[in-house]
Amino acid sequence: DQQVKQNSPSLSVQEGRISILNCDYTNSMFDYFLWYKKYPAEGPTFLISISSIKDKNEDGRFTVFLNKSAKHLSLHIVPSQPGDSAVYFCAASEYYGGSQGNLIFGKGTKLSVKP
Amino acid sequence: DADVTQTPRNRITKTGKRIMLECSQTKGHDRMYWYRQDPGLGLRLIYYSFDVKDINKGEISDGYSVSRQAQAKFSLSLESAIPNQTALYFCATRGTGMNTEAFFGQGTRLTVV
Numbered sequence: 001d002q003q004v005k006q007n008s009p010s011l012s013v014q015e016g017r018i019s020i021l022n023c024d025y026t027n028s029m030f031d032y033f034l035w036y037k038k039y040p041a042e043g044p045t046f047l048i049s050i051s052s053i054k055d056k057n058e059d060g061r062f063t064v065f066l067n068k069s070a071k072h073l074s075l076h077i078v079p080s081q082p083g084d085s086a087v088y089f090c091a092a093s094e095y096y097g098g099s100q101g102n103l104i105f106g107k108g109t110k111l112s113v114k115p
Numbered sequence: 116d117a118d119v120t121q122t123p124r125n126r127i128t129k130t131g132k133r134i135m136l137e138c139s140q141t142k143g144h145d146r147m148y149w150y151r152q153d154p155g156l157g158l159r160l161i162y163y164s165f166d167v168k169d170i171n172k173g174e175i176s177d178g179y180s181v182s183r184q185a186q187a188k189f190s191l192s193l194e195s196a197i198p199n200q201t202a203l204y205f206c207a208t209r210g211t212g213m214n215t216e217a218f219f220g221q222g223t224r225l226t227v228v
Contacts (some may be wrong), residue, residue, distance in 0.1 A: 089157060
């Protein structure tokens with residue numbers, strides 16, 4: 001039973017255009033959401049996060065939007081660059097008992113940015 | 116030097132053999148994790164540890180065991196490797212504060228033949 005879902009296994013966009021990666025979750029107790037980027041032969045690296053008290057967080061070309069009522073978040077990359085080509089994982093956790101719970105990951109979306 | 120170091124980076128082993136994957140970290144984090152990545156399945160949690168005396172099973176712990184030798188060291192063992200344990204394995208650490216991210220090692224590619 002997947003709690004974090006990335007329904008698009010792959011996405012292809014043209015360099016300079018916007019990339020939008022989507023993520024849905026089922027656990028309404030999740031209160032912290034993260035995006036990780038993974039290149040081949042490397043470990044996942046943290047990209048950007050958002051707390052449930054916000055609906056948007058921006059860091060340079062990367063913006064994450066959170067829609068709690070729809071249990072949906074998205075990662076926008078503008079403008080997309082060939083170096084952004086990687087697998088992107090969405091992750092979520094909940095805070096309970098005085099500590100942050102484990103990160104639950106989606107299956108990932110492979111982004112290809114074509115020159 | 117990497118904050119989270121995994122050894123070996125690549126390993127081929129035979130069915131039935133015992134193998135240990137090692138992880139060390141310099142982040143000073145109490146929490147350490149082992150994940151497995153398979154194509155199309157994302158990252159799945161095998162075991163996690165919140166401190167040296169605390170070990171917990173994750174989503175897919177069958178066939179695996181772990182040892183937390185020190186705050187900085189967390190090893191994963193396959194007592195009797197089988198081919199469907201062929202995968203990419205990642206160690207991660209995370210701080211105990213609220214809203215913290217996890218830091219991953221570079222991974223160990225394990226092939227069981």
